[in-house]
């Protein structure tokens with residue numbers, strides 16, 4: 170069975186004729202690299218940990234050591250993970266002559282970049298963009314290498330003001346980086362094709378970005394093995410894992 174046999178025809182036709190492609194990715198994009206999603210049954214992080222205790226400004230105020238320890242563990246998980254063929258396929262598609270491909274991700278990991286792709290926007294921040302929680306100064310420190318979750322670890326101090334250094338992620342209740350959000354909206358509005366890969370579509374305002382494409386009549390394709398909140402508002406769905414669908418799609422482009 171050739172690659173194109175495995176790709177739904179209408180999706181392949183759209184991909185072959187597209188010159189400007191915007192790809193919106195969520196935690197499902199990194200699942201096959203061994204980075205857990207948030208809401209998948211049993212394996213999702215929010216199935217095992219309480220976001221109210223770990224991923225809010227209030228949780229940080231209450232117990233920065235508990236939050237820092239958890240993000241240090243997540244950082245070590247990401248560092249031990251490798252990009253999968255789906256990440257590589259997007260980087261290859263992006264490198265094709267005559268193609269503009271923009272990636273906007275909700276993921277705070279660096280797997281797209283490690284696969285060689287340029288990322289337009291990390292709308293929920295970046296795990297490795299550490300900065301001071303008090304004065305905001307970028308922090309030239311790193312997470313301690315831990316392999317198993319530990320209860321508490323004191324965050325390092327800011328070189329400028331001594332305040333605690335925090336992960337560069339956007340916590341629940343915090344506003345998204347304005348530029349990242351705006352760039353993502355423009356990228357879907359200017360695209361010939363939008364792919365929505367591996368998101369439940371439950372967290373706003375990021376979940377509303379695909380709607381800006383639909384409003385401009387830009388075709389939107391969902392790649393997700395399961396039904397999500399965006400499934401009802403896209404033009405085509407492909408019920409397949411990203412690590413299989415994207416390589417099949419990109420190798421079928423020719």
Ligand code: APR
Nearest residue numbers: 195196197200206207208275367368369372393395410411
């Ligand atoms: N390929 C494609 N999609 C997959 C795969 C896979 N291999 N495995 C799981 N999925 C899908 C799931 O079916 C689900 O719809 O990925 C989605 C993951 O959903 P969530 O765990 O809710 O992740 P996401 O949508 O990225 O979460 C949004 O919530 O917790 C916050 O800030 C965090 O950015 C995150 C935001």
